[in-house]
Amino acid sequence: MAPEALRWVRPIAAIAVFAVVASCGLPKVGPNKSEIYSGSVQQQGDAFVVAVNDRVTRATAVVPALGFSESFRNAGVVGSDTIQAGDVLGLTIWENVDDGLLAGEAQNATLLETVQVDGQGFIFVPYAGRIKASGNSPEAIRRIITERLEEQTPDPQVEVRRMAGDGSTVSLIGSIGGQGVYPIERPTRTLSTMLARAGGVTIEPEIAQITVLRGGHRGRIWFQDLYSHPQLDIALRGGDRILVEEDTRSFTALGATGTQARVAFRSQNISALEAIAQVGGLIPSASDATGIFILRNESPEIVADVLGRNDLIGEQRMIYVMDLTEPNGLFRARDFVIRDGDTLYVTEAPLAQWNKAVSGLVGSLLGPAASIDQLAN
Numbered sequence: 001m002a003p004e005a006l007r008w009v010r011p012i013a014a015i016a017v018f019a020v021v022a023s024c025g026l027p028k029v030g031p032n033k034s035e036i037y038s039g040s041v042q043q044q045g046d047a048f049v050v051a052v053n054d055r056v057t058r059a060t061a062v063v064p065a066l067g068f069s070e071s072f073r074n075a076g077v078v079g080s081d082t083i084q085a086g087d088v089l090g091l092t093i094w095e096n097v098d099d100g101l102l103a104g105e106a107q108n109a110t111l112l113e114t115v116q117v118d119g120q121g122f123i124f125v126p127y128a129g130r131i132k133a134s135g136n137s138p139e140a141i142r143r144i145i146t147e148r149l150e151e152q153t154p155d156p157q158v159e160v161r162r163m164a165g166d167g168s169t170v171s172l173i174g175s176i177g178g179q180g181v182y183p184i185e186r187p188t189r190t191l192s193t194m195l196a197r198a199g200g201v202t203i204e205p206e207i208a209q210i211t212v213l214r215g216g217h218r219g220r221i222w223f224q225d226l227y228s229h230p231q232l233d234i235a236l237r238g239g240d241r242i243l244v245e246e247d248t249r250s251f252t253a254l255g256a257t258g259t260q261a262r263v264a265f266r267s268q269n270i271s272a273l274e275a276i277a278q279v280g281g282l283i284p285s286a287s288d289a290t291g292i293f294i295l296r297n298e299s300p301e302i303v304a305d306v307l308g309r310n311d312l313i314g315e316q317r318m319i320y321v322m323d324l325t326e327p328n329g330l331f332r333a334r335d336f337v338i339r340d341g342d343t344l345y346v347t348e349a350p351l352a353q354w355n356k357a358v359s360g361l362v363g364s365l366l367g368p369a370a371s372i373d374q375l376a377n
Helices: 003-023 033-037 054-060 138-150 191-197 223-228 272-278 300-307 329-335 350-376
Strands: 048-051 088-094 109-116 122-125 129-132 157-163 169-174 180-183 208-214 217-222 241-246 250-255 261-264 287-298 316-322 343-348
Touching (some): 033 287, 048 300, 054 300, 054 329, 122 138, 129 138, 138 157, 191 223, 191 241, 217 223, 272 287, 272 329, 287 300, 300 316
Parallel strands (some): 048 316, 250 343
Antiparallel strands (some): 088 157, 169 180, 208 241, 287 316
């Protein structure tokens, strides 16, 4: 080799050696691909590293199953006029005499506005006695009162009105327009109409979940499914508790991404491609598109499907790796479902580490020179 060529090659080689040595101590966003692979079961680690393909995508595509049980779906709509314990009834009784049993002198009507059905389902009406009200309609109660008063006053006229009480009510709390206790009335006998009566949900419909508590039973659905599947618009019962809340699922994004944070789900289902986009995408100067990793604890059933073996007991640590540069890489990332608690990790490109090393070396070489110049001035 010519002496002039050697004069240029030697400094460049020295810089390369220094850069490689310096890169070992440079800060980085996390482990590189080789370091992650070294923790695999195949290399005496405790996690299974699996390359994502179409079969793995199908086996891991598990989403939360929300819905109402048959006991909720098969419950018929309660008649809006059926009296329940705790309801308040309005009673007006007219008598055909000037000096009646109930009305005062010079009056022929008695107004009883606050007759409440007791815990056993009864009401008390003067001269008519104790009457079973729960399970009856206002018309049935009117006939009973009329029959009992006819024996004591001629041709009594009775009006019975069902008013709002605590017998046929539901409570609504959470992210809803008007939290409170609402009576079950003719227009609000189903879940959707009651939600509308309370002002509707106040969060994004895509992430809203509706929970209904009835005695010791619980059912939960997505708000959007309430209108997509009419069978989920269940009939309400007195005492139901309805909770409207935001989806609490999230994943963690780390590594060479636009954002490193805990990220909430913004829709019912999120793919790996959408998760990357949601955190700002890949960084052109730093991200390694061949090193996209999803870390999670996988159930034994899914592990058996993914690995093709059933000798493993309990949850297993799984690391799914995707290469976006492959012909079908973007499609696989689009179809791979992110689940609650997942960790999305993007490795740093080798060139980014090289640039750091060179920058650090150049800075270390120019630093003393700059200091000498300052002293000389």
